[in-house]
Amino acid sequence: MAFTIAIDGPAAAGKGTISKAVAAHFGFAHLDTGLLYRAVGAKTLDGTDPIAASLALVAEDLDNDSLRSPEVAQAASRVAVIGEVRAALVDFQRAFARRAGGAVLDGRDIGTVICPNAEAKLFVTASAEVRAERRYQELIAKGTQTSIETVLADVRERDARDRDRAEAPMVAAKDAVVIDTSSLGIEDAVAAAIAAIEAARA
Ligand code: DC
Numbered sequence: 001m002a003f004t005i006a007i008d009g010p011a012a013a014g015k016g017t018i019s020k021a022v023a024a025h026f027g028f029a030h031l032d033t034g035l036l037y038r039a040v041g042a043k044t045l046d047g048t049d050p051i052a053a054s055l056a057l058v059a060e061d062l063d064n065d066s067l068r069s070p071e072v073a074q075a076a077s078r079v080a081v082i083g084e085v086r087a088a089l090v091d092f093q094r095a096f097a098r099r100a101g102g103a104v105l106d107g108r109d110i111g112t113v114i115c116p117n118a119e120a121k122l123f124v125t126a127s128a129e130v131r132a133e134r135r136y137q138e139l140i141a142k143g144t145q146t147s148i149e150t151v152l153a154d155v156r157e158r159d160a161r162d163r164d165r166a167e168a169p170m171v172a173a174k175d176a177v178v179i180d181t182s183s184l185g186i187e188d189a190v191a192a193a194i195a196a197i198e199a200a201r202a
Helices: 015-026 034-044 050-055 070-079 083-097 110-114 128-141 148-164 186-201
Strands: 004-008 029-032 103-107 120-125 177-180
Touching (some): 004 110, 015 029, 015 103, 015 120, 015 186, 029 083, 034 050, 034 070, 083 110, 128 148, 177 186
Parallel strands (some): 004 120, 029 103
């Protein structure tokens, strides 16, 4: 049986952690759709044309630790404004969403554009300051040299580009349950997500 859980929201709000925990809880497959845009963005850093990169994307391109860097995140956000890039990635995401056994997809436009008929929709958010602090701690733990000001500016720049673009902007679907993780720990955020999905399943 297919059952799609769409989880959208801005960078570092806890979407990834919640999506993985929800997928494990329900025994569903999980797709981090940001990785698709990151893989395309990473290729453009070598000078490859973004549309050509999106059309040539293969599964192995997603399996690369360097996709997590702040430079690749910004490149991903830049290629994500291009309609042809987004169009090239639609079929793969929709097929994943309808696979037998259930699927969790996290991104920016899953509940609005990719899977408007998803059985459950969440929009996970938090203040820019809280998200920047979390991302800063992650980067420091990985040994990256940066400052909180740089990370906050980066978060704000990416939010604005993702939110204000013409194609599939980041916005909560009208029927999404909004979870603000600004003052929630991981366990409480995951519990809130599972409760909202259980309510949609009932
Ligand atoms: O979720 P993330 O930080 O890995 O996403 C990287 C960028 O990719 C994000 O800034 C915008 C883009 N993106 C998108 O436009 N639509 C999605 N469904 C997922 C990501």
